[in-house]
Amino acid sequence: MAKAPVVTPRADDFPRWYQDLINKAELADNGPVRGTMVIRPYGYALWERMQQEMDARIKAAGASNAYFPLFIPQSYLTREAEHVEGFAPELAVVTRGGGKELEEPVVVRPTSETVVNASFAKWVQSYRDLPLLINQWANVVRWEMRPRVFLRTTEFLWQEGHTAHATYEEAREYAARIHREVYADFMANVLGIDVVLGRKTASERFAGAVNTLTLEGMMGDGKALQMGTSHELGQNFAKAFGTRYLSGDGREEYVWQTSWGSSTRMVGGLIMAHGDDSGLRVPPRLAPVQVVVLAVKGDEAVLAKVREVGDRLAAAGLRVRVDDRTDTPFGRRAVDWELKGVPARVEIGPRDLEGGTAMLARRVPGGKEPAAVDALAALLPGMLEEDQALLLRQSRELREARTVEVSSVGEAVEAAVAGGWARLPWAVLGEEGEVRLAEHGVTVRCLVAEDGSVPDADDAPGNVAVVARAY
Numbered sequence: 001m002a003k004a005p006v007v008t009p010r011a012d013d014f015p016r017w018y019q020d021l022i023n024k025a026e027l028a029d030n031g032p033v034r035g036t037m038v039i040r041p042y043g044y045a046l047w048e049r050m051q052q053e054m055d056a057r058i059k060a061a062g063a064s065n066a067y068f069p070l071f072i073p074q075s076y077l078t079r080e081a082e083h084v085e086g087f088a089p090e091l092a093v094v095t096r097g098g099g100k101e102l103e104e105p106v107v108v109r110p111t112s113e114t115v116v117n118a119s120f121a122k123w124v125q126s127y128r129d130l131p132l133l134i135n136q137w138a139n140v141v142r143w144e145m146r147p148r149v150f151l152r153t154t155e156f157l158w159q160e161g162h163t164a165h166a167t168y169e170e171a172r173e174y175a176a177r178i179h180r181e182v183y184a185d186f187m188a189n190v191l192g193i194d195v196v197l198g199r200k201t202a203s204e205r206f207a208g209a210v211n212t213l214t215l216e217g218m219m220g221d222g223k224a225l226q227m228g229t230s231h232e233l234g235q236n237f238a239k240a241f242g243t244r245y246l247s248g249d250g251r252e253e254y255v256w257q258t259s260w261g262s263s264t265r266m267v268g269g270l271i272m273a274h275g276d277d278s279g280l281r282v283p284p285r286l287a288p289v290q291v292v293v294l295a296v297k298g299d300e301a302v303l304a305k306v307r308e309v310g311d312r313l314a315a316a317g318l319r320v321r322v323d324d325r326t327d328t329p330f331g332r333r334a335v336d337w338e339l340k341g342v343p344a345r346v347e348i349g350p351r352d353l354e355g356g357t358a359m360l361a362r363r364v365p366g367g368k369e370p371a372a373v374d375a376l377a378a379l380l381p382g383m384l385e386e387d388q389a390l391l392l393r394q395s396r397e398l399r400e401a402r403t404v405e406v407s408s409v410g411e412a413v414e415a416a417v418a419g420g421w422a423r424l425p426w427a428v429l430g431e432e433g434e435v436r437l438a439e440h441g442v443t444v445r446c447l448v449a450e451d452g453s454v455p456d457a458d459d460a461p462g463n464v465a466v467v468a469r470a471y
Contacts, residue, residue, distance in 0.1 A: 006335060009277050014221040019149070021271060025280055025339045028149050035147035035154030039264070042340055045288035046267055047157065051137065053190045053286070054159060054262065057182040061174075063133040063161055068115050070139070071106040076114035079240040083113065086207020090142035092154075108141040113208065113233070113259055116162040117241035124164055124255060126246045131174070132164040132255075150268030151225070151471050158263035164243060164255040168234070171256035172211075175230045176454070178260045179213040183228040191266065192283040192391035193217045193273045194399055195227055196466060197454050198446025203434060206259075210234035213454060216445045216466065218399040219272035222419035224445045224468040227269055228262035268471070274391055280341025281364050283391050284384035289321045289342050291380060294333060296349030298326030306348050309358070309373060313346075316377040318384075338363060343387055344380060348373070364390055403466075409433045412467045416442040426463040434465075442469055 007020035022028055027043035030036070039047065055065070074093065077084040092108040095101060109115070116134070124132060137159050144154045161178060165171040179197060187195045195215040205212035209231040216224045237243070238254040247253050274281040284290050291313055295306040303324050310322035321342075323333055330347075337345055338361075345361040352358050352373075360371040360379075364387035371379060402420035406412050409429060415422035417440065426447055429437075434444055449455045450462040 005277065006339065007277065007279065010220060010275075017275075017277075018268075018272060021275055021279055021339070022149055025341070027267070027271075030149065031155075033154070035144045037149050037153050037155075039157075042288070043267060046270065046282070046286070047264055049286050049288050050186075050190075050266055051159075054182065054186055055135075055137075057186055058135050058159070058161065058178075061133075061177055061182055062131075063135045063163070065136060066134050067136050067138065068109075068112050068119065070109050072109055072112075072115045074105045074107050076118065077107060079114065080208050080237055082236070083208035087111070087142075090144070092141045092143055109138070110140055110142050111259075111261070112136065112138075112160055112162065113237050114241070116259075117237045117243050117257075120162075120164050120255070121241045121243045124243060124245050127166050127248050130164060130166045130245060130255065131170060133161075133174075134163065135159055135161040148268075148471075150264055150271070153264075156264050158261050160261040161259060163258045164238070165257070166245065166247070166253070166255070168256045171234075171258050172232055175211075175213060175232045175258040175260065178258070179215070179230040179454070183215050183230065183260075183262060187215060187217070187227055187266075188392060190283065190285045191270060191273075192286075192388060192395060193227070193269060194392055194396035196399070196446060196448065196452075198448040198466060199454055199458065200229075200446060201431075201434060201444050201465075202458060203431070204444065206231045208233060208236050209259075210236070214446050216468075217269055217273055218395070218402065218421065218468075219269070219471070220275065220398070221272070222402050222421070222468075224421065224466075224470040225265070225269045225272065226445070226470065227266060228260070230260035231258060233257040233259055272471075273395055275341070279339035281391065282341035282343060284343045284364075284388045287341070287343055288319060289340075290319045290384060291344045291346060292321045292323050292337050292342050293346045293348065294323045294330065294337070295326055296330050296347055296352075299350050301353055302348055302350055305353055305373070309346060309348065309376065312377055313380065316381070318377075318380060334361075343384055346371075346376060362387060409436050412465075413437060413440045413442055416440075416467055416469050421445075421466060421468045423464050423466055426458075426465045427461075429465045429467075437467060442467055445470060 008016040010017045029038040094106045144152050195217045200212040211232040213230040215227045235254045293310045314320045347359040357370045361368045404415045406422045406424045412422040444465045447463045
């Protein structure tokens with residue numbers, strides 16, 4: 001009789017597989033309020049590694065971390081008409097506090113453009129105060145009607161950057177720099193996801209922005225996931241909040257602004273882009289645990305060797321966990337680490353001691369092979385880099401294999417409904433075609449130039465629309 005699968009096979013029911021994996025790999029639980037989530041320690045360890053890698057890139061781009069309030073006066077949101085209209089359906093509003101009706105309702109932070117500008121308007125006086133480059137790591141609340149753990153939750157964790165510049169050109173270039181040097185670099189070189197960079201259409205851009213740059217990843221079922229966005233805000237918020245500066249020639253000018261963000265949605269993207277029927281596959285550069293050293297049995301000599309090997313690998317710069325919990329069956333522990341997607345397992349038992357070897361299991365390509373214990377510290381770093389490159393290559397190959405060139409709206413819908421992406425000229429699709437796509441649950445994920453680069457404008461000649469169903 002065949003063994004029951006640990007998780008629902010992806011091909012049978014992709015949404016059920018996703019939820020099974022989150023549960024079995026102990027990543028998160030549903031919170032007590034509908035749409036909220038409890039991020040469990042291993043899931044949070046993944047987020048912490050994402051934070052560390054992203055934070056380093058954000059700081060390299062010149063931004064500094066700060067923190068702004070969770071509660072925002074409702075009147076702040078009404079100052080920018082498009083912004084409040086875009087977020088109104090998702091707002092959580094507090095009307096009572098301390099047992100009394102509040103004089104003015106406060107909104108639980110959905111995003112911070114308004115409250116940031118209230119501070120920027122005080123901090124910016126002169127051109128010498130610019131550029132002002134701020135980032136914060138925080139939680140936000142957007143009341144979600146169709147929640148899904150990590151992908152769409154009422155409360156989630158993220159980073160949001162906010163900047164003020166003296167000129168339109170500076171702001172535009174900085175938004176593009178974040179898009180390329182922070183998000184695209186992190187997603188390709190750490191997450192191992194081959195994202196498409198492009199600009200949103202007017203109907204899809206951030207509420208209150210004049211341009212939104214996006215990164216779209218293909219998930220294992222062929223749907224798209226928006227992995228991060230960088231917005232040019234123009235002077236919309238500056239004018240609403242009076243964020244001005246005195247220029248070098250003595251004129252008072254409004255600043256030009258950007259905002260940009262990525263969230264715990266990336267954990268969902270990691271699962272759906274790389275997971276397989278055995279669980280997660282975590283890219284080695286991201287992995288909180290790159291190598292787990294397992295004792296097969298509770299023999300004292302085995303336990304001593306396992307701990308020695310763990311110390312040696314840690315000294316070689318690897319992130320290592322020693323699993324000497326021999327009161328739990330070895331098979332169960334091995335399956336648990338496989339579910340969690342740890343890139344490499346080093347398994348040591350009594351027989352391995354005799355030959356000076358260990359069994360080395362690699363999660364990304366799969367398979368096991370014996371390896372000399374003394375060679376592991378030199379062998380593993382190269383193997384992990386190979387596995388990192390393999391995940392990125394597989395991500396790219398999946399996207400290329402499931403993306404088709406089409407010439408009509410009907411063909412685009414057909415490709416998206418079949419579980420892939422379509423590319424067609426924006427000149428053929430246009431805004432009318434975009435509305436027709438939406439009737440079938442399909443959206444334009446982004447516009448790209450013919451050569452695959454990010455176009456300068458929505459109506460640039462040769463723009464191509466990338467079309468898909470999305471999370």
